[in-house]
Amino acid sequence: MEEKKEEKKEEKKENEKNGQLRNWAIFSGIAFQMGGTIFACAWVGKKLDEKYPSNKNWFTIGFVLFGVAASLYIVLKQLKSLNK
Template sequence: MATNPLPPRDTDPTPSTDRLRSFTKYSGIAFQMLATIGLSAWAGTWLDRHFQTKNPWWTIGLMLFGVLAALYQVIRGLTKGD
């Protein structure tokens, strides 16, 4: 009767791998938020300069849109089960 000298493989990821996966997921969400809000603020300032507005309405409007879009992305990313 032959026996296998190797221990059985553990298919569950180690706790350090889980922590690393969580860290990359949440840091990716943070960078995505930063990029969304930053690009919308940049676009708003560009539009304000292009149309030569007295008040920064484009900047304010697009920044609010960017914040709402970033929050939507965060909620969608956190509720998605993967």
């Protein structure tokens, strides 16, 4: 009886450890995804500004803002699915 209780405690600790590692991996992946999305949008905006020059870098500004908004939308959608 005692051994079963100890096994359950060890199993519970191991499950908690695996859950924490899984969450860490998911959240770090989200950070890289956000960074990649914003970087890609900034790169596209910069290339368009080089091709169509103006007094300000409107394409870069617009695409970076779009990238931030899209990243936030995707992150919120992923967090919502994680909480289910």
